[in-house]
Amino acid sequence: xxxxxxxxxxxxxxxxxxxxxxxxxxxxxxxxxxxxxxxxxxxxxxxxxxxxxxxxxxxxxxxxxxxxxxxxxxxxxxxxxxxxxxxxxxxxxxxxxxxxxxxxxxxxxxxxxxxxxxxxxxxxxxxxxxxxxxxxxxxxxxxxxxxxxxxxxxxxxxxxxxxxxxxxxxxxxxxxxxxxxxxxxxxxxxxxxxxxxxxxxxxxxxxxxxxxxxxxxxxxxxxxxxxxxxxxxxxxxxxxxxxxxxxxxxxxxxxxxxxxxxx
Amino acid sequence: xxxxxxxxxxxxxxxxxxxxxxxxxxxxxxxxxxxxxxxxxxxxxxxxxxxxxxxxxxxxxxxxxxxxxxxxxxxxxxxxxxxxxxxxxxxxxxxxxxxxxxxxxxxxxxxxxxxxxxxxxxxxxxxxxxxxxxxxxxxxxxxxxxxxxxxxxxxxxxxxxxxxxxxxxxxxxxxxxxxxxxxxxxxxxxxxxxxxxxxxxxxxxxxxxxxxxxxxxxxxxxxxxxxxxxxxxxxxxxxxxxxxxxxxxxxxxxxxxxxxxxxxxxxxxxxxxxxxxxxxxxxxxxxxxxxxxxxxxxx
Amino acid sequence: xxxxxxxxxxxxxxxxxxxxxxxxxxxxxxxxxxxxxxxxxxxxxxxxxxxxxxxxxxxxxxxxxxxxxxxxxxxxxxxxxxxxxxxxxxxxxxxxxxxxxxxxxxxxxxxxxxxxxxxxxxxxxxxxxxxxxxxxxxxxxxxxxxxxxxxxxxxxxxxxxxxxxxxxxxxxxxxxxxxxxxxxxxxxxxxxxxxxxxxxxxxxxxxxxxxxxxxxxxxxxxxxxxxxxxxxxxxxxxxxxxxxxxxxxxxxxxxxxxxxxxxxxxxxxxxxxxxxxxxxxxxxxxxxxxxxxxxxxxxxxxxxxxxxxxxxxxxxxxxxxxxxxxxxxxxxxxxxxxxxxxxxxxxxxxxxxxxxxxxxxxxxxxxxxxxxxxxxxxxxxxxxxxx
Ligand SMILES: Nc1ncnc2c1ncn2[C@@H]1O[C@H](COP(=O)(O)OP(=O)(O)OP(=O)(O)O)[C@@H](O)[C@H]1O
Ligand SMILES: [Mg+2]
Numbered sequence: 001x002x003x004x005x006x007x008x009x010x011x012x013x014x015x016x017x018x019x020x021x022x023x024x025x026x027x028x029x030x031x032x033x034x035x036x037x038x039x040x041x042x043x044x045x046x047x048x049x050x051x052x053x054x055x056x057x058x059x060x061x062x063x064x065x066x067x068x069x070x071x072x073x074x075x076x077x078x079x080x081x082x083x084x085x086x087x088x089x090x091x092x093x094x095x096x097x098x099x100x101x102x103x104x105x106x107x108x109x110x111x112x113x114x115x116x117x118x119x120x121x122x123x124x125x126x127x128x129x130x131x132x133x134x135x136x137x138x139x140x141x142x143x144x145x146x147x148x149x150x151x152x153x154x155x156x157x158x159x160x161x162x163x164x165x166x167x168x169x170x171x172x173x174x175x176x177x178x179x180x181x182x183x184x185x186x187x188x189x190x191x192x193x194x195x196x197x198x199x200x201x202x203x204x205x206x207x208x209x210x211x212x213x214x215x216x217x218x219x220x221x222x223x224x225x226x227x228x229x230x231x232x233x234x235x236x237x238x239x240x241x242x243x244x245x246x247x248x249x250x251x252x253x254x255x256x257x258x259x260x261x262x263x
Numbered sequence: 264x265x266x267x268x269x270x271x272x273x274x275x276x277x278x279x280x281x282x283x284x285x286x287x288x289x290x291x292x293x294x295x296x297x298x299x300x301x302x303x304x305x306x307x308x309x310x311x312x313x314x315x316x317x318x319x320x321x322x323x324x325x326x327x328x329x330x331x332x333x334x335x336x337x338x339x340x341x342x343x344x345x346x347x348x349x350x351x352x353x354x355x356x357x358x359x360x361x362x363x364x365x366x367x368x369x370x371x372x373x374x375x376x377x378x379x380x381x382x383x384x385x386x387x388x389x390x391x392x393x394x395x396x397x398x399x400x401x402x403x404x405x406x407x408x409x410x411x412x413x414x415x416x417x418x419x420x421x422x423x424x425x426x427x428x429x430x431x432x433x434x435x436x437x438x439x440x441x442x443x444x445x446x447x448x449x450x451x452x453x454x455x456x457x458x459x460x461x462x463x464x465x466x467x468x469x470x471x472x473x474x475x476x477x478x479x480x481x482x483x484x485x486x487x488x489x490x491x492x493x494x495x496x497x498x499x500x501x502x503x504x505x506x507x508x509x510x511x512x513x514x515x516x517x518x519x520x521x522x523x524x525x526x527x528x529x530x531x532x533x534x535x536x537x538x539x540x541x542x543x544x545x546x547x548x549x550x551x552x553x554x555x556x557x558x559x560x561x562x
Numbered sequence: 563x564x565x566x567x568x569x570x571x572x573x574x575x576x577x578x579x580x581x582x583x584x585x586x587x588x589x590x591x592x593x594x595x596x597x598x599x600x601x602x603x604x605x606x607x608x609x610x611x612x613x614x615x616x617x618x619x620x621x622x623x624x625x626x627x628x629x630x631x632x633x634x635x636x637x638x639x640x641x642x643x644x645x646x647x648x649x650x651x652x653x654x655x656x657x658x659x660x661x662x663x664x665x666x667x668x669x670x671x672x673x674x675x676x677x678x679x680x681x682x683x684x685x686x687x688x689x690x691x692x693x694x695x696x697x698x699x700x701x702x703x704x705x706x707x708x709x710x711x712x713x714x715x716x717x718x719x720x721x722x723x724x725x726x727x728x729x730x731x732x733x734x735x736x737x738x739x740x741x742x743x744x745x746x747x748x749x750x751x752x753x754x755x756x757x758x759x760x761x762x763x764x765x766x767x768x769x770x771x772x773x774x775x776x777x778x779x780x781x782x783x784x785x786x787x788x789x790x791x792x793x794x795x796x797x798x799x800x801x802x803x804x805x806x807x808x809x810x811x812x813x814x815x816x817x818x819x820x821x822x823x824x825x826x827x828x829x830x831x832x833x834x835x836x837x838x839x840x841x842x843x844x845x846x847x848x849x850x851x852x853x854x855x856x857x858x859x860x861x862x863x864x865x866x867x868x869x870x871x872x873x874x875x876x877x878x879x880x881x882x883x884x885x886x887x888x889x890x891x892x893x894x895x896x897x898x899x900x901x902x903x904x905x906x907x908x909x910x911x912x913x914x915x916x917x918x919x920x921x922x923x924x925x926x927x928x929x930x931x932x933x934x935x936x937x938x939x940x941x942x943x944x945x946x947x948x949x
Contacts, residue, residue: 003362004461011359012367014352015374018432021389022381024399028392036392038399078294085291091284092291098547100295104302105551106538108490110507111527114514115305118312118524138302158677161644164664165671165748166738167694170286176690180681199382202492206514216384223388223497227395235385246380 022239029232036227047233057218057234063129064214068197070133071140075193076186078137079144080179086145087152101145104138109202112138117206127209135203140193144186151185152178188252191245198245199238306531309524316521325525331509335529338506341420341495342488345427349484350477352428353435357476360436361443379433387497390426391417394498422498423505427491434487435480437552442476443469479549482541486534506530592776593620594654594745596641601650603636603802610636612802613650618795620745623772623779625789628799629825634782635750637799641780642748643667654746665694670739670777672749676731678723684710684734685719691742709741710734712771729760736768740775747772750782765791786827790814798822814873820949823871828916830872833948838864845870845945849911850889854943868945874918876942879905882933891915893932907934 003011024038032042051057082101086094104112116135117126125131155178163177164170201216208217215238222231313321325331360371378386393399396413404410416422446469454464492507499505504512506526513523541550596618603611610633618624626634639645641652643664652660659667679687688706697705710716713733723731732752739747752768753761769792772779783789789796790810798806798813806818817823820831834847836859843859845852845868852870862868882890891907894914898904898921905917905928915936928934 002364003359007355008359008363008367011356011363011371014356014432015371018378018429019374021386021393021429022378024392025385025389035397037397038392074297078297081291081294082298084287085295087287089285089288089291091282091288092295097291097295100298102547102551106486106534107306108492108507108530108534110490110492110510111309111531112302112305114510114520114523114527115309116301117514118308118520119305122308134301138298141298141302156675156677158673158675159679161642161664162671162673162677162735162738163679163690163694164644165642165667165669166691167665167668167742168690169663169665172694174286174290177679195380199384201384205511216382219384219388220493223384223391227391231388232392235382235388239381239385242380242382243377246376 025232026236026239028229029236031229031232034229036229036232047229048236051230051233051237056213057215060213060215060218061237063132063212064198064216066129067132067136067214068194070129071136071197072190072194074134074137075140075144076190079141079189079193080148080182080186082141083145083148083152083182087149098149102142105142109139109200113203113206116203120207126207127212129212132204132207132214133197135207136197136200137193139196139200139203140190143192143196144189147185147189147192148182151182155181184252184256188249191249195242195245199242309527312521313524313528316519316524321521321525322529324522325529331526334504334509335506335526337503338489339533341423341427341505342485344424345431345488346481346485348424348428349431349435350439350481353432353480354439354477356432357436357439357443360440375433375436378429379437383430384493386430387426387494390422390429390498394422394425417498418500420499420503423495423503426494426498427488430494431484431487434483438480438483438550439473439476441552442473442479445476446472475545475549478541479545479552482537482545482550483552486537489534489537490530592743592745593622593778595620595656596746596778596780597651597653597656598637598641599651599653601637601640601647601652603633603640603645604648610802611640611647614799614802614804616797616804616807618778618780620778621776622794623769623781623792624795624797625793626780626782626797626799627786627789627825628784630784632799633802634784634799636802638748638750638780638782641746642669642671668742668744668746670742670744670747672732672735672739672747672752674751674754676723676728676735676755678731678734678738680723682723683719684715684721684723684726687723687734688737688741691738695742706737706741709737712740713737713767728755729764732756732764736771740771740777743775745778747777747779749779751784752781753788754783761788768792786825798825800825815944817871817944817946819947820869820871823869823944823946828874828918830874830877830915832870832872833867834870836862836864836866836868836945845943849909849913852943853940854945855941858941858944862945867948869948871944871946872938872942874904874916877915877917877936877938879907879917879919879928879934879936882935889936891934891936893928893930893934896928896930907936 028036028038028040029047030043030045031037031040032044032046033040079101082097085092086097086101089097112135116138120126120131120135125134159181160173160177163173168176199216201220204214204217205220208214215234219231219234219238222228313319325335356371356375360368360375363371391398394416395401396415396417398416400416401410401413405413450472451464451468454468455461459467490507491505492511495505496508496511499508507530510523510526510530513519513526538547538550596616598614598616600613600615601611602609602613614637626637628634636645640647643659643662647660650660651658654667679690682690685703685706688709689702692702692705707716707719710719713736715730715733715737718726718730718734723734726734732755736752739749749768753764756764765788768779781789781792793810795808796806796810796813797804800821806813806822808816813822814826817826823829823831832845832847832850832852834845834850834852837844837846838859843854843856845854852872854870889909891909893905894908895906896903897906901921903919903921905919907915907917909915917936
């Protein structure tokens with residue numbers, strides 16, 4: 001049954017409202033004036049220039065990228081490991097393990113943040129990309145776990161048995177047959193994990209130091225002080241990176257569905 | 264081995280032995296250890312801190328001090344409102360996505376995913392730009408002469424509500440959309456062929472069948488709302504803080520981590536309670552939109 | 563009951579192209595000897611393999627045959643090493659391999675759904691076992707190509723498995739299984755997913771290939787025709803128990819029990835008492851008396867309850883007025899099935915006979931409702947124990 005036109009129009013309006021704020025922020029980044037206005041006055045790259053030539057912003061950008069990469073790699077490794085036990089392990093109840101792996105999605109960010117703060121600060125593990133990367137990996141693990149678990153449950157166990165019969169030991173089978181088959185899914189999960197870290201503020205606030213900041217943390221403190229076009233410019237950079245990663249995911253998914261359609 | 268019918272050993276009582284861990288369990292151990300270390304232990308730290316810094320009296324304070332109990336109560340109210348609004352606005356959008364041509368569905372879906380993916384911080388910042396005294400809305404109202412001086416649209420619960428609903432609508436839509444897509448077209452067609460008007464088909468067939476999706480989306484939105492921090496912190500006023508803001512304030516400003524920890528425990532307990540109750544009726548997988556998780560495969 | 567399209571006996575004689583003894587001689591060098599000793603597998607209270615003892619000689623092609631759920635796959639997976647027996651011993655060439663892990667057993671396995679490595683192309687799939695067994699790199703390609711040539715797939719090296727048809731995938735799986743020249747090849751319904759024509763072609767190819775390589779092959783199927791076509795010996799399983807292990811011809815002519823007789827295709831069975839009168843043996847039922855030879859009665863005693871089995875191909879039909887011994891009945895149905903004709907004949911006492919005749923036989927035309935005389939030779943009657 002088709003939706004009636006009124007509902008379609010309402011849907012379009014809501015869809016527009018959903019994306020409009022982001023578009024407005026991006027637009028205000030190109031203003032010539034030194035206060036945020038919409039519609040923007042004139043057109044210039046002045047605020048991007050200011051941001052991209054500031055050492056502080058560049059350092060924050062580097063910190064964010066490296067933190068995100070560390071978080072993603074850790075989440076991929078840990079997520080694969082957890083998904084393996086959940087998909088095929090014995091001795092540990094499956095439902096319990098799955099719930100545990102998805103727990104970071106359920107527990108409020110603020111709680112994770114102060115937990116990590118209390119624990120990490122105790123051992124002096126803060127104020128660098130590793131500490132924040134580890135903390136952020138918690139947020140990415142469920143994404144990888146979900147993707148890899150789905151891939152593993154769809155795998156044909158006979159393929160691995162065929163490898164065993166071909167003379168591959170258990171670990172070799174894992175490395176050469178199982179992992180390559182789930183790697184695409186793990187990679188997509190890793191991209192999600194990167195994004196989760198890339199725009200994360202709450203956990204970051206607790207682990208940064210004056211000498212170590214990430215982009216979202218800088219935006220956060222700027223926004224609390226007042227509205228500046230440079231914030232819009234950085235927000236635009238942040239959003240563009242997110243959308244690029246999003247585009248990669250969409251591309252991979254499209255390729256995957258094409259492949260399964262032809263086989 | 265020959266089995267003799269006469270001298271059979273008495274059947275050994277079945278012991279509940281531990282299942283032997285297999286290779287995959289071992290492969291999972293590093294992950295389990297890691298998640299316990301970086302996620303489980305910090306949570307334990309919170310609990311320990313809440314009980315020892317200085318004492319379990321923290322919990323008494325959380326309950327008794329009107330300031331804290333007020334923020335807790337306010338949080339639940341806001342979460343409830345956000346849930347209702349997100350579902351009310353999200354349902355028609357989900358319906359339009361599920362029941363229209365490919366082109367429109369794609370446009371709506373793209374907008375949805377775009378907002379889903381763009382940073383929460385950036386979107387909250389956007390609402391500041393839009394709602395502040397010199398922002399878009401006030402400018403428009405001033406320009407048309409409806410008002411003479413800017414009305415305060417920001418630093419109040421209204422702004423918090425707008426920001427949170429805006430961020431959470433996609434969660435509601437995705438859950439509802441999934442259940443709408445799960446309804447077989449024949450079911451609606453059958454009702455139609457029996458003479459039901461479109462409105463009756465909707466109220467008698469489509470809506471009831473999509474209720475599990477509505478419930479799943481509602482629970483997810485409600486639980487996420489309970490823990491929101493950035494949006495209320497940037498858009499809310501100083502007088503009406505939510506529970507997660509209180510947690511941060513205690514730890515960062517008042518330097519009373521024990522107190523903050525106790526409130527965090529209360530917050531987690533609240534969230535888990537909602538989940539435990541909810542999963543009696545709907546699978547966790549469905550709430551989180553995960554197919555592999557328990558209960559996730561059911562539509 | 564399986565509906566056979568033609569006499570399975572013919573199929574066996576058609577495809578055995580070399581005497582078994584001679585093949586064994588050649589096979590001894592290459593194929594492995596396999597022995598199962600009281601192998602048992604229990605799931606909870608369910609006995610899936612019930613003390614199976616089986617001796618397979620080098621170079622033999624053995625088929626595990628049985629109804630669905632009879633434990634064929636379980637037995638094969640224990641031989642391969644994917645499953646550990648609850649009890650019992652499996653030896654290959656006299657060595658106990660019960661606790662040897664799969665990858666050290668040096669066997670080839672072919673699965674029903676092919677189980678190719680989806681992320682590797684055809685050549686890499688076939689080279690994988692060579693790599694695992696540390697065959698020098700320079701030789702791998704050559705050996706893999708030989709194996710692909712053996713299954714007639716020379717020009718597909720760079721294809722991915724998803725770009726192959728079912729039959730082609732099965733050939734790759736076969737090539738991968740034999741590339742290491744294993745001495746034991748295990749196949750679990752390797753042809754189950756193929757259509758009939760392709761299946762028959764592949765049966766012959768697999769048979770030829772295994773003969774050439776002198777492999778010991780254990781094949782699982784529930785298609786009795788396939789079992790008769792390909793096997794030197796058939797192991798008949800029912801509910802986890804090995805009920806008979808013999809050459810196809812022996813299985814056909816001397817089923818050990820009614821269950822066995824029933825499984826090996828259509829048959830006419832009469833339960834009755836074994837009687838010995840005037841140097842002649844009979845099975846006597848209420849409505850019928852069937853004569854058999856003394857050798858068929860071997861191992862049974864007078865007065866035993868037995869089941870007489872007469873195969874549909876062993877019965878001939880003639881007009882009722884001819885005076886051969888036997889019984890009389892009415893043709894109740896004529897069914898054409900390929901090159902043969904199935905005739906159902908009902909006796910006045912309500913018993914139904916299944917008769918098969920070849921269509922090219924010069925026998926007279928029959929029509930429904932016709933009165934016919936049923937006759938068979940006593941040496942075509944076998945007896946077995948009731949279930
Ligand atoms: N992992 C298991 N746990 C419990 N029972 C099992 C298990 N695997 C197999 N079975 C049981 O063992 C019996 C034999 O199974 P098996 O797969 O060996 O049969 P099969 O002869 O190969 O049948 P098919 O022709 O259908 O493939 C069946 O009753 C099955 O239900
Ligand atoms: Mg089977």
